[in-house]
Amino acid sequence: MQWQRNLAICFFGSFVNIVAMTVLLPFLPVYVEHLGAVGDADIARWSGIAYAATFFSAALVAPLWGHLADRYGSRQNLIRASFGMVVSMALIGMAQTVEQLVVLRLLVGLAGGYTSGSYVLVAAQTPKERSGWALGMLSSGIMAGGLVGPLLGGILPTVMDIRTIFLGASGLIFFNFLATCLFITSPPRQGRADKARADSGPAPRPDMSVVFTMLFVAMILMMANMSIEPIVTLYIRSLDVGAQSVTWLAGLCMAASALGSIISAPRLGKLADRVGALKVVVVCLGIAGLLLIPQALVTQAWQLIVLRLAMGLALGGLIPCVSAVIRQNVGANRVGKMLGYSTSAQYLGQVAGPVLGGFAAGSLGLRFVFGVTSVVLLATAGWCLLLLLRGPAAANNASLDDG
Structure with a gap:
């Protein structure tokens, strides 16, 4: 096909x-x-x-x-x-x-x-x-x-x-x-007559509150992830790891997070098709936020590696689900533009995350970064939950007419 x-x-x-x-x-x-x-x-x-x-x-x-x-x-x-x-x-x-x-x-x-x-x-x-x-x-x-x-x-x-x-x-x-x-x-482009007939009907009204929330979630997700990644090496070194093993363990820690995301992304995406993408966003944000708390309390490198793997499993489905929610809440003629804004939000998070994470780590300590990031993700999950409880349209269970 x-x-x-x-x-x-x-x-x-x-x-x-x-x-x-x-x-x-x-x-x-x-x-x-x-x-x-x-x-x-x-x-x-x-x-x-x-x-x-x-x-x-x-x-x-x-x-x-x-x-x-x-x-x-x-x-x-x-x-x-x-x-x-x-x-x-x-x-x-x-x-x-x-x-x-x-x-x-x-x-x-x-x-x-x-x-x-x-x-x-x-x-x-x-x-x-x-x-x-x-x-x-x-x-x-x-x-x-x-x-x-x-x-x-x-x-x-x-x-x-x-x-x-x-x-x-x-x-x-x-x-x-x-x-x-x-x-x-x-796909074949619409002719003028087809386009005129399509445009003559009532245009679907996008739920922009949902869309703007998803743009914010995309930025927060990347900001949260990139606030942690740059300090992983320093954090592992603070766990009394041998100098020769620091970089190897840091690379393993980063790879574990990426591997978890690779494994979970298609599975969480398939789950979102069944139960609704916004529901998956709420649950994944909440789990990721909770997993950051024990990461701030680890005493050995292997504990951090296991927790980062679990973190990757939770975060893997978020970007696909965010894109799916946006797709389901705007008309077909605006999908590209709104997903472009989503990409911009992700890039802004990738730029801001390392800066904020480095500043917080230098001023308040490495473990403090995990705590603050946890609060941010849990607060974002709460916001999305309120949006989900607002009504069935926000839960994206109903599809818009893309005509």
Whole structure:
């Protein structure tokens, strides 16, 4: 079926794009130093700027790409994004100064957007009764890319030049570009007469209170996750772990969280199709908030690893469910634009999370970050619960007429 083939291509393409975007994370400081940064402080500063640049620019343009996808079709948007990534990754491998690297990282955010475009296409074309499962599968591919990319980034620089890695990533994305051009299909566009008949009926009225709540949830989710990830290494070191084991255990802890999300995303998405996506959002936020409390009290690294795995299982279905709720509460002609806003909210959370988490850890202590994040997630779960209890429309059990 058309939507199933499109899901498979988007799954593969999103995986490849995320691998290419995250493969540089382990050796980014090395590349920054190679491009002329001098001293640990200068290297750290430029590495942070280069890392955040992509998320910042992507947050600015995600709603625009979503709007254009609504107007001209999601397939064209995916072709543009995959070609933009081909060019951007190749140029990053040719950068000569650290300033050029930052500009090119900005270009990645401006020209890319394949994963967010995939969410729009899958959400728009998948039957509503299967949307949670489909978005969960897509989310698993994205998170798997985020797990594989850094692992490859830790191995590849030992066997090849860093610039070659970027050129190889560009070549891999080129195959994704070809697959998108050849195999992604769009539904037939409405003719003028059909569109006029559709527009003559009563237009569905979106429940914007639900939509705005989901945008806030998307931002809070990423902010909560990214406020913890940057301090995991420091937290493990504070547990009297041997110096040689700190980085290995920190990587295992981060991988456990990602693995939990990969496992749970399609299953929670399928559950959301049966019981309602907003219900799953409330329960997952509540469980994640409660799991942060024992994380602040652990005394051994293995305890933190187990709890982060459980945390990943709880968080894995949230983004697909958020996308499903948005999909079910807006008309078909606004899906791309609103999911673009959701992507922007996630990127803003990814930028703000490390800053707030680092500030809180430095001022109030590492364990305090877990406590504050727990309160934020539990408060957000309570807000969503009130929305759910408001009525059946908020629970997204009724579908809108996309006509």
